[in-house]
Amino acid sequence: MITIQNLTKRYGDVLAVDDISFTVSPGNVCGFLGPNGAGKSTTMRCLVGLAEPTGGTALVLGQRYHDLTAPAAQVGTMLDASALHPGRTGLEILTQGAIVLGLPRTRVREVLDLVGLTAKEAKRRVGKYSLGMRQRLGIAHALLGSPSVLVLDEPANGLDPAGIRWMRGLLRDFATRGGTVLLSSHLLHEVQQIADELVMIGQGRIVAHGTLAELLASGDDLEEMFITRTATTSREGALS
Numbered sequence: 001m002i003t004i005q006n007l008t009k010r011y012g013d014v015l016a017v018d019d020i021s022f023t024v025s026p027g028n029v030c031g032f033l034g035p036n037g038a039g040k041s042t043t044m045r046c047l048v049g050l051a052e053p054t055g056g057t058a059l060v061l062g063q064r065y066h067d068l069t070a071p072a073a074q075v076g077t078m079l080d081a082s083a084l085h086p087g088r089t090g091l092e093i094l095t096q097g098a099i100v101l102g103l104p105r106t107r108v109r110e111v112l113d114l115v116g117l118t119a120k121e122a123k124r125r126v127g128k129y130s131l132g133m134r135q136r137l138g139i140a141h142a143l144l145g146s147p148s149v150l151v152l153d154e155p156a157n158g159l160d161p162a163g164i165r166w167m168r169g170l171l172r173d174f175a176t177r178g179g180t181v182l183l184s185s186h187l188l189h190e191v192q193q194i195a196d197e198l199v200m201i202g203q204g205r206i207v208a209h210g211t212l213a214e215l216l217a218s219g220d221d222l223e224e225m226f227i228t229r230t231a232t233t234s235r236e237g238a239l240s
């Protein structure tokens with residue numbers, strides 16, 4: 001369960017996130033959609049304790065991230081796949097993660113299988129990985145501790161159509177087993193294929209929220225809605 005309530009985050013003069021509220025329940029894959037600079041990463045950083053909210057709360061499993069008993073295992077995160085150390089192999093990164101979480105080495109093999117990285121690929125340095133392989137490794141790392149919540153920033157970035165289909169299957173399966181997923185994207189087409197509910201954000205404010213079916217049934221063209229609403233919302237709250 002993810003519960004964002006009246007979350008506000010200000011960096012000096014910049015109101016990065018402006019009083020947003022939404023929840024994601026177990027069993028759901030929620031796409032957090034917005035153009036560059038809309039406030040997606042900031043919201044996710046507040047959720048996983050990397051940024052302190054200026055106001056409101058961002059709770060995961062009903063608690064602040066740092067108050068969870070084993071946050072790194074309970075919540076799988078991928079906030080920046082490009083931050084993976086280029087000089088290490090995928091295997092080294094996952095093995096180190098398993099050690100930190102107190103998990104058996106066999107778990108590394110399991111998550112590699114889950115994301116479709118071969119043993120040979122795992123032994124290559126991350127600097128030689130394609131963007132899609134980095135995304136898979138980042139997701140493998142997020143899955144290590146068998147979390148019940150996944151928070152993924154732009155996970156489909158760099159994936160080809162087959163990779164996107166694979167990710168949809170993986171996340172759907174995770175949600176079907178009771179998991180909660182929040183994933184961000186700045187591409188409507190991408191997120192539409194993966195998520196079953198959407199939170200659209202523009203300039204720090206939520207401009208649309210609902211299941212994909214609800215949003216599509218409204219008769220509005222989703223792309224038109226995305227472009228017009230995220231462009232016209234102002235940080236001073238021009239669009240209610």
Ligand SMILES: Nc1ncnc2c1ncn2[C@@H]1O[C@H](COP(=O)(O)OP(=O)(O)OP(=O)(O)O)[C@@H](O)[C@H]1O
Nearest residue numbers: 011014016034035036037038039040041042043186
């Ligand atoms: N540490 C920071 N210090 C100052 N301003 C920041 C900081 N982090 C984010 N911002 C600003 O907050 C706003 C929201 O940024 P954020 O990264 O959350 O957006 P985003 O939707 O994730 O965008 P992108 O898709 O480009 O990653 C932007 O104006 C950004 O410049």
